[in-house]
Amino acid sequence: MNPIVEFCMSNLANGSQQAFEQLEKDPDLDVIEYGCQSYCTQCATSLYALVNGEIVDADSPEELVRKVYEFIEENPLF
Numbered sequence: 384m385n386p387i388v389e390f391c392m393s394n395l396a397n398g399s400q401q402a403f404e405q406l407e408k409d410p411d412l413d414v415i416e417y418g419c420q421s422y423c424t425q426c427a428t429s430l431y432a433l434v435n436g437e438i439v440d441a442d443s444p445e446e447l448v449r450k451v452y453e454f455i456e457e458n459p460l461f
Contacts, residue, residue: 384460385411385412385413386411386412386413386434386435386455386460387412387413387415387433387434387435387436388406388412388413388414388415388432388433388434388451389414389415389416389417389420389432389433389434390402390403390414390415390416390417390432390433391417391418391419391420391422391426391431392416392417392418392419393419393426394426394430394431394432395416397426397427397430398430398443398444399430399431399432399444399447400444401444401445402430402432402441402444402445402447402448402451403416403432405444405448406432406448406451412455420433422438425438425440429441429442430442430443430444430446430447431447432447432451434451434454434455434458435455435458435460437454437458439451439454
């Protein structure tokens, strides 16, 4: 089972698109794009993704990618 990384369409438009595209290339991740995820305050203030249901946020797409991988490493599924 791969880690699941979920992106909000609005947050993609706010700047996380580059992180989405980079993570989507990783065959060991299931990267999903949704409409609104109802984290509007989070979405308005930072770039973020849900990783296995937990919010991971950052100030830049590069930092978001790094933090997603760090989260996955620190919180294995098994």
